[in-house]
Amino acid sequence: MSAPWLDLIGVGDGGLATLAPEAAERLAQAEIVFGGQRHLAMLAPAHPAERQPWRSPFADSAADLLAARGRRSVVLATGDPSWFGPAKWLRSVLSTDEFRVWPAPSAFSLAAAKLGWALEDCLCRTVHGRPVEQVAADFAEGRRLLVLSEDGASPAALAACLVDAGYGASDLQVLEHLGGTAERVRGSVAERFDLDQIAALNTIAVECRATEGARVWPPGPGLPDEAFRHDGKMTKRVLRALALAALSPRAGELLWDVGSGSGAIAVEWCRSAGGARALAIEPNPERLAFIRENRRRLAAPCIAIVEKRAPEAFDALPAPDAVFLGGGLTEGVFAPAFARLKPGGRLVAHAVTLESEAILLALHAKQGGDLLRVSVDHAAPVGPFRGWRPAMPVLHWCLTKGARG
Numbered sequence: 001m002s003a004p005w006l007d008l009i010g011v012g013d014g015g016l017a018t019l020a021p022e023a024a025e026r027l028a029q030a031e032i033v034f035g036g037q038r039h040l041a042m043l044a045p046a047h048p049a050e051r052q053p054w055r056s057p058f059a060d061s062a063a064d065l066l067a068a069r070g071r072r073s074v075v076l077a078t079g080d081p082s083w084f085g086p087a088k089w090l091r092s093v094l095s096t097d098e099f100r101v102w103p104a105p106s107a108f109s110l111a112a113a114k115l116g117w118a119l120e121d122c123l124c125r126t127v128h129g130r131p132v133e134q135v136a137a138d139f140a141e142g143r144r145l146l147v148l149s150e151d152g153a154s155p156a157a158l159a160a161c162l163v164d165a166g167y168g169a170s171d172l173q174v175l176e177h178l179g180g181t182a183e184r185v186r187g188s189v190a191e192r193f194d195l196d197q198i199a200a201l202n203t204i205a206v207e208c209r210a211t212e213g214a215r216v217w218p219p220g221p222g223l224p225d226e227a228f229r230h231d232g233k234m235t236k237r238v239l240r241a242l243a244l245a246a247l248s249p250r251a252g253e254l255l256w257d258v259g260s261g262s263g264a265i266a267v268e269w270c271r272s273a274g275g276a277r278a279l280a281i282e283p284n285p286e287r288l289a290f291i292r293e294n295r296r297r298l299a300a301p302c303i304a305i306v307e308k309r310a311p312e313a314f315d316a317l318p319a320p321d322a323v324f325l326g327g328g329l330t331e332g333v334f335a336p337a338f339a340r341l342k343p344g345g346r347l348v349a350h351a352v353t354l355e356s357e358a359i360l361l362a363l364h365a366k367q368g369g370d371l372l373r374v375s376v377d378h379a380a381p382v383g384p385f386r387g388w389r390p391a392m393p394v395l396h397w398c399l400t401k402g403a404r405g
Contacts, residue, residue: 004097006065006073008081008090010104013180013201016042023102027076032068034061035076042076049074062093069098078201080106084126084148107203108146110178114185115205122146132157136165136299137219137271145206152198159193162206165299166214173205174198217298221245221268227298229290230262235326238376239350239394240264246348246370246398247322249273256281256320258310258337259327263291263303269322270300277302279317283309311336325349329356334363341401351395360395369399 007026012018019027027033032050033043040051052068055061065073080103081087087101112119123138126148135147135158147158155174162170168191176184176199188195191211210216217227222241228234235243243265247255249272257266260280269278280291280303288307295303306313310333322345323337329349341347347369351360364371374396380389 002097004100005070006068006075006090006094006099007102008075008077008087008099009102010077010079010081010085011039011042012079012104013177013183015180018104018179020102026072026102027074029072030074031072033074033076034065034068039076039078058089065090065093069094075099078107079104080109083108083124084128105179107148107175107178111146111173111175111203111205114175114178115173117144117146117205127154127158131301132161133296133299134301136161139165139167139208139216139299140219141208141210141216143208145204145208147204147206149200149202149204151200152202155195155198155202155204156193158204158206159188159190162190162208163211164297166210166216167208168211168214169209171207171209174202175205176202178203219271221272223264223268223298228262228264228267229293229297230264231286231290233327234262234264235350236376236391239374239396240268242372242374242396243324243326243348243350244268244272246396247324247346249276250321251275253277253321254279254318256314256317256323256337256340258323258325258333260291261287261327263294263300265324265326266291266303267294267298267300270302271298275302277304279304279306279320281306281308281310281313281317283307314340321345323347329359331359331363334359338367338399338401343402345401347399347401349397351397352392357395360397364397367399369397372396 009023009027030049032052034052036054040053052064075086077085081101083106090099108124122144124146125135128148128150138145159172170190172190173185173187174195186195217223221244222237225237249269251273252275255269255278257278258281260266260282263280266278266280270276282288291305314336319340319342321342323341329351338347349360351357373393375390375393377388377390379386
């Protein structure tokens with residue numbers, strides 16, 4: 001095995017003077033150095049290496065890296081490059097034996113040390129190049145979060161997100177230039193956030209506390225219907241929990257929520273498994289607005305909205321791991337959706353009307369799967385007393401592609 005030709009070197013806020021001797025030697029010998037403008041500016045003017053700034057979009061830099069193959073090369077990054085740094089991306093471009101990583105202490109380690117927190121008790125996240133709202137899925141009473149910022153505006157944006165989610169009493173610590181001469185730590189409460197002139201290089205520490213009287217939603221499936229904005233035409237709580245159990249969300253998998261309506265199924269899918277993604281396929285403008293609001297309020301940023309009618313929308317979409325057919329079930333929608341479903345994928349369909357029931361019964365007779373008829377009664381006032389008020393029964397059908405039952 002040949003020696004690596006590229007070194008990925010993490011740099012702390014103290015600059016290149018803080019590098020370990022061997023990493024500093026590798027940098028001194030480099031013929032070409034890749035990095036952001038801030039990192040390249042750290043190089044001494046007399047350093048003979050060619051400077052190669054990252055391109056925009058970042059992925060376009062892959063061609064530059066491949067063109068440098070075989071030359072003594074260095075990539076400069078912040079802190080530990082394996083913590084939300086370029087190490088993961090590099091492994092998608094180069095084989096692992098072509099480069100080695102020289103980590104500096106991560107911002108997470110430095111922040112935990114500064115605050116006296118146990119790092120293993122914290123959730124470590126980033127909003128660098130990502131929506132701040134995605135962190136909201138991790139809010140929970142008493143939980144500690146460490147968050148890498150995009151820039152100086154990130155702390156205020158995260159504070160607003162906490163308030164919006166009912167966690168306005170949370171304590172925030174903003175740690176700027178950790179490990180450097182300009183290091184500064186300041187605190188505020190989310191609902192009274194008043195810090196200004198925050199350095200672009202900062203990390204946010206959060207101790208989550210719900211505002212007294214605020215209603216906060218747990219991460220699991222089966223949220224109450226009032227958690228969502230909707231027009232009444234949505235998969236209700238009991239049937240939604242049943243559908244999610246059958247869809248079986250798994251990390252990184254993709255759901256097609258066909259006839260998404262309020263987006264409730266897509267929202268709960270994304271909240272149920274780390275990295276789960278959903279396509280909410282819905283043509284109705286009013287319901288598209290519901291999906292957008294529920295995606296924001298209930299911290300499900302991994303929902304992409306497809307503003308088209310099924311099945312015309314299907315051809316341009318990536319193949320799903322699971323499909324939910326909640327609205328507008330027809331043979332014309334089922335067949336192309338099932339054809340695109342990956343082997344071993346799960347399809348769940350619900351039917352309420354006699355017409356959709358007839359379609360579903362015919363599909364079950366042909367395809368197999370599990371079929372349930374679910375009827376739910378709710379206690380309701382009957383004069384001065386209470387009685388059972390039945391909801392419309394729903395047919396629930398679950399089919400695994402490649403299985404017959």
